[in-house]
Amino acid sequence: GAGVSQSPRYKVAKRGQDVALRCDPISGHVSLFWYQQALGQGPEFLTYFQNEAQLDKSGLPSDRFFAERPEGSVSTLKIQRTQQEDSAVYLCASSLRTGAGNTIYFGEGSWLTVV
Amino acid sequence: RKEVEQDPGPFNVPEGATVAFNCTYSNSASQSFFWYRQDCRKEPKLLMSVYSSGNEDGRFTAQLNRASQYISLLIRDSKLSDSATYLCVVNRARGGGNKLTFGTGTQLKVEL
Numbered sequence: 001g002a003g004v005s006q007s008p009r010y011k012v013a014k015r016g017q018d019v020a021l022r023c024d025p026i027s028g029h030v031s032l033f034w035y036q037q038a039l040g041q042g043p044e045f046l047t048y049f050q051n052e053a054q055l056d057k058s059g060l061p062s063d064r065f066f067a068e069r070p071e072g073s074v075s076t077l078k079i080q081r082t083q084q085e086d087s088a089v090y091l092c093a094s095s096l097r098t099g100a101g102n103t104i105y106f107g108e109g110s111w112l113t114v115v
Numbered sequence: 116r117k118e119v120e121q122d123p124g125p126f127n128v129p130e131g132a133t134v135a136f137n138c139t140y141s142n143s144a145s146q147s148f149f150w151y152r153q154d155c156r157k158e159p160k161l162l163m164s165v166y167s168s169g170n171e172d173g174r175f176t177a178q179l180n181r182a183s184q185y186i187s188l189l190i191r192d193s194k195l196s197d198s199a200t201y202l203c204v205v206n207r208a209r210g211g212g213n214k215l216t217f218g219t220g221t222q223l224k225v226e227l
Contacts, residue, residue: 033214033215035217040123040219041219041220042119042202042217042218042219042220043159043202043215043217044217045214045215045216048214056214091158091159103161104161104215106158106159106160107158108157108158109158
């Protein structure tokens with residue numbers, strides 16, 4: 001399809017395990033975002049890329065969270081030494097250009113459960 | 116205090132009813148405003164942008180009051196298919212970026 005694609009859709013990790021979540025944005029989209037959505041809450045901003053440059057990582061909750069987009073297309077969100085509070089849906093989104101007013105399209109999310 | 120505040124609901128309304136959702140935001144530097152819809156276990160999808168002049172899209176009307184930092188969404192003649200969570204969203208982007216800040220969402224259940 002032509003939308004934002006995320007994998008895996010569902011991941012169960014044991015506490016302490018490292019996980020990697022992948023995002024394939026819409027082709028040609030410059031901006032890429034990661035959001036975290038806990039149950040019953042709205043999405044919370046994690047980080048933002050413009051092409052390969054990570055311009056804002058102010059929302060990453062700890063240094064266990066790391067994101068990259070080395071070639072300006074596919075992005076990976078890595079969580080090291082997962083904790084139970086990391087259980088959430090991780091949403092990736094992309095937009096064609098930067099700047100307010102550009103529509104942001106979300107993927108279906110990666111559902112992470114840490115046990 | 117959260118940057119974007121919404122009543123979480125749920126709002127249970129009969130089919131055909133008119134329902135209104137409100138939202139307040141705290142950052143006066145906010146640049147643009149949206150309502151997103153999120154179905155259960157699905158991703159958020161843009162419902163409509165919100166402008167100071169007010170805008171309408173079919174049965175949906177959105178309004179922004181910058182002075183009061185208040186956003187509203189009105190749904191007329193509600194349908195069963197309108198059942199979802201409605202997320203109030205603001206964007207503080209200035210000079211690039213497009214960082215959306217979401218409210219908690221208001222849950223709507225339309226019943227027969």
